[in-house]
Amino acid sequence: MSRRAAALDTQQLLLFEAPAPLAVKPPAVAPPIAHTEPVAPITEPVSIASVLAPAVFRHPLADREIRLHEHVVAYALKRARRRSIGFIVGIEGLSVNAPKWVGLHDIEAALHEKSRWILKKLQEQQERAQRMQSARVDWRDGTTIPFLGETVIVLLDARATGAVLNTDAPSGSTAALSGVPRHTLHVGLPHSAAPEQIRDAVQSWLQRQARRVFEERCAHFAQQLKVRVTKLSLSSAQTRWGSASADGSIRLNWRLIHFAMPSIDYVVAHELAHLRHMDHSPRFWDVVRSVLPDYEQARGSLKDGLVPLLD
Ligand SMILES: [Zn+2]
Numbered sequence: 632m633s634r635r636a637a638a639l640d641t642q643q644l645l646l647f648e649a650p651a652p653l654a655v656k657p658p659a660v661a662p663p664i665a666h667t668e669p670v671a672p673i674t675e676p677v678s679i680a681s682v683l684a685p686a687v688f689r690h691p692l693a694d695r696e697i698r699l700h701e702h703v704v705a706y707a708l709k710r711a712r713r714r715s716i717g718f719i720v721g722i723e724g725l726s727v728n729a730p731k732w733v734g735l736h737d738i739e740a741a742l743h744e745k746s747r748w749i750l751k752k753l754q755e756q757q758e759r760a761q762r763m764q765s766a767r768v769d770w771r772d773g774t775t776i777p778f779l780g781e782t783v784i785v786l787l788d789a790r791a792t793g794a795v796l797n798t799d800a801p802s803g804s805t806a807a808l809s810g811v812p813r814h815t816l817h818v819g820l821p822h823s824a825a826p827e828q829i830r831d832a833v834q835s836w837l838q839r840q841a842r843r844v845f846e847e848r849c850a851h852f853a854q855q856l857k858v859r860v861t862k863l864s865l866s867s868a869q870t871r872w873g874s875a876s877a878d879g880s881i882r883l884n885w886r887l888i889h890f891a892m893p894s895i896d897y898v899v900a901h902e903l904a905h906l907r908h909m910d911h912s913p914r915f916w917d918v919v920r921s922v923l924p925d926y927e928q929a930r931g932s933l934k935d936g937l938v939p940l941l942d
Contacts, residue, residue: 700746704753716741720753770829784813784816794816795816818833877906879906
């Protein structure tokens with residue numbers, strides 16, 4: 632089998648909204664590949680200026696500046712051998728690629744014409760950067776991490792071996808809030824430990840838990856779906872939750888372990904269902920539904936949940 636043919640046998644579940652995998656051609660009658668979530672209809676305001684406080688968007692390599700509605704947009708202009716003006720909005724800001732023969736006046740006219748799209752994308756990127764920043768874990772004694780949908784407090788405890796999870800119910804004297812279970816992860820490191828050491832210890836604990844939970848859930852759904860998983864591996868892909876190959880190998884993102892079980896079950900069932908149907912046809916979703924009638928809810932919470940940056 633050629634490498635290309637092999638690629639056609641792989642299905643991937645994407646982490647964020649992203650283009651559908653190119654590798655798989657949907658059958659003629661099937662709806663579009665749905666690894667991406669349905670995109671909400673774009674309901675643009677009449678004037679984006681009415682919903683955005685005046686802002687400054689500045690690309691680090693900006694060499695031009697323009698005022699679009701109330702907003703100052705500093706962009707990087709690149710001259711390229713191309714036929715049309717191209718706009719790219721990335722995490723850094725706006726860059727514009729224009730043919731050498733197009734004058735600045737025409738470039739600015741094009742920017743004004745596309746201003747609503749540009750401002751909307753700049754705003755989205757800014758929000759995304761802020762969310763990523765707030766999800767960044769501060770690796771120190773007492774930091775908290777999400778684990779199976781619950782909050783776990785990381786405690787440095789040189790007496791502990793490796794990392795040990797305590798899920799004791801509060802015993803009055805030690806509980807900060809009575810009735811609220813206190814989950815603590817005792818990490819066998821001194822208080823002088825560097826943030827990287829804490830991160831590595833907690834990550835390897837999380838990955839061990841991920842393997843344990845995923846193996847159990849794979850066995851459960853493999854039996855229900857009558858499929859055989861030949862290999863289960865953990866991934867740390869930035870953009871996808873899991874993938875399945877026709878040879879029965881399954882890859883699951885270990886960061887799923889932050890989410891509650893229904894979300895984990897959805898990804899496991901989704902990938903295992905691909906061992907029955909290597910597409911996103913109605914037949915495929917029927918298989919998913921047969922083991923998880925409420926899968927759409929779990930799919931939604933995965934999409935809304937923010938994956939903490941653990942590095
Ligand atoms: Zn899929």
